[in-house]
Amino acid sequence: MKFLSLLGSTGSIGKNVLNVVRSFPDRFQVVGLSAGRNIEELAAQVREFQPECISVADQTLASQLITMLPETYQDRVFWGDEGNKKVATVPAAEMVVSAVVGAVGLLPTLAAIAEGKDIGLANKETLVMAGRLVMEAARRHKVALLPIDSEHSAIFQALEAGRRADVGKIILTASGGPFRTLGKEELRQATPEQALAHPNWDMGRKISVDSATMMNKGLEVIEACWLFDVPAEKIRVVVHPESIVHSLVEYIDGSVVAQLGIPDMRIPIAYALSYPERIPLNLSRLSLSDCGRLSFEKPDYDRFPALELAFRVMEEGGVKPAVLNAANEVAVAAFLAEQIGFTDITALVVSTLDRFAPGDDLDLDAIVAADGKAREIARKEVAQRQLAE
Numbered sequence: 001m002k003f004l005s006l007l008g009s010t011g012s013i014g015k016n017v018l019n020v021v022r023s024f025p026d027r028f029q030v031v032g033l034s035a036g037r038n039i040e041e042l043a044a045q046v047r048e049f050q051p052e053c054i055s056v057a058d059q060t061l062a063s064q065l066i067t068m069l070p071e072t073y074q075d076r077v078f079w080g081d082e083g084n085k086k087v088a089t090v091p092a093a094e095m096v097v098s099a100v101v102g103a104v105g106l107l108p109t110l111a112a113i114a115e116g117k118d119i120g121l122a123n124k125e126t127l128v129m130a131g132r133l134v135m136e137a138a139r140r141h142k143v144a145l146l147p148i149d150s151e152h153s154a155i156f157q158a159l160e161a162g163r164r165a166d167v168g169k170i171i172l173t174a175s176g177g178p179f180r181t182l183g184k185e186e187l188r189q190a191t192p193e194q195a196l197a198h199p200n201w202d203m204g205r206k207i208s209v210d211s212a213t214m215m216n217k218g219l220e221v222i223e224a225c226w227l228f229d230v231p232a233e234k235i236r237v238v239v240h241p242e243s244i245v246h247s248l249v250e251y252i253d254g255s256v257v258a259q260l261g262i263p264d265m266r267i268p269i270a271y272a273l274s275y276p277e278r279i280p281l282n283l284s285r286l287s288l289s290d291c292g293r294l295s296f297e298k299p300d301y302d303r304f305p306a307l308e309l310a311f312r313v314m315e316e317g318g319v320k321p322a323v324l325n326a327a328n329e330v331a332v333a334a335f336l337a338e339q340i341g342f343t344d345i346t347a348l349v350v351s352t353l354d355r356f357a358p359g360d361d362l363d364l365d366a367i368v369a370a371d372g373k374a375r376e377i378a379r380k381e382v383a384q385r386q387l388a389e
Contacts, residue, residue: 002027002273003092003093004031004032005032006018006087007109008034009035009099011035011100013148013265017097017120018030024279027279028273029049031051032051032086034084036056036100043069053087055077055079056079057079058079061079062079081107084108088108088109088117089117095119097273098119100123101125101207102329105125110130110133110364113138113143114137119138121148124220125219128223128325132226133364135227148268150263150268152220155224155228155247155259157271162255166252167230167250168250168252170224170228170235170236170249173246174214174238174307176297177211177214179194183303187342190343191342192209195335209336212342214299215310215328218307218310218324219310219325221235221314222321225314232314237307238298239299240294244262245294260288262283305350309349313353317358318357318358318359319356322370323353327374327378334348344385352377355374356370
């Protein structure tokens with residue numbers, strides 16, 4: 001039996017984690033759950049899985065949640081950053097699955113690592129913001145950091161085919177999102193509803209927009225650099241609309257090892273939870289003959305500049321990746337609220353980045369400060385853009 005704490009239990013990834021747990025009640029038990037604002041769904045999860053510790057976004061929601069639960073949970077409900085840390089450090093938990101979206105995942109993940117808990121990582125922002133600090137902490141505390149993103153899980157699996165010293169390059173695949181074939185003018189007119197209609201994956205709102213701008217792939221490039229200890233120049237991105245080849249590793253002898261599968265997040269989730277074993281999933285199987293043609297394209301940096309931007313900030317270093325992430329979170333929220341246009345998202349990120357100097361000296365305080373300052377700058381620019389219209 002493996003005991004799990006789950007951060008982000010009501011999101012797309014979190015719900016799939018619980019689906020895997022339901023399928024294997026003799027292998028996994030949930031001892032901690034955290035969510036944001038969806039307390040109705042969280043309450044149902046608590047009643048089903050009976051965790052020791054629960055957290056929500058704020059104190060008001062915590063008070064409301066308590067009224068929806070048995071009296072035994074009066075002292076088990078927490079909130080905010082401290083609540084997330086409590087869920088991440090439940091003594092019984094052996095693994096913490098970070099399935100939250102955004103910068104909120106950083107501090108509880110570091111807290112879990114400090115307590116010696118293995119990490120199932122779906123929150124790419126943790127490594128985007130503080131990759132060096134997180135990986136150093138994982139090594140220091142001798143914990144495993146297992147990827148849950150489908151692309152990074154694919155790389156992790158493909159790397160088992162050879163020695164790390166023999167890796168030539170890592171190739172991340174991207175679906176291209178819902179706007180892969182749109183021209184620049186069409187992109188300027190794109191709506192939130194269109195951006196949320198991903199052709200292959202069922203994802204949350206923020207990640208769906210990131211997929212449409214290809215910022216999601218840029219964040220994954222930065223994550224891969226830290227997770228697999230490779231420089232950005234050894235990473236390539238290829239657009240693969242069918243989402244069957246989830247990523248590839250090219251070795252120095254020219255061999256290319258790929259991981260293929262249907263686009264279902266339960267596969268990488270189950271692999272992370274059960275590693276180094278594999279567990280049988282009752283899912284439809286990939287049929288290559290039914291798939292027909294698998295196509296691959298070069299990414300268009302002109303129409304989707306967010307991807308190239310990620311390579312740039314990785315090279316510049318310092319707090320720049322954290323600023324990229326923070327500005328993007330603000331810009332995506334503004335787009336979803338119809339305060340800015342689709343192409344304004346990356347433009348706003350660029351203008352925020354330009355306010356920060358590159359550099360290699362950083363610690364957690366510097367990262368947190370840069371995150372807050374970047375959000376403030378980005379919000380002001382959103383307001384200015386609205387006034388200008």
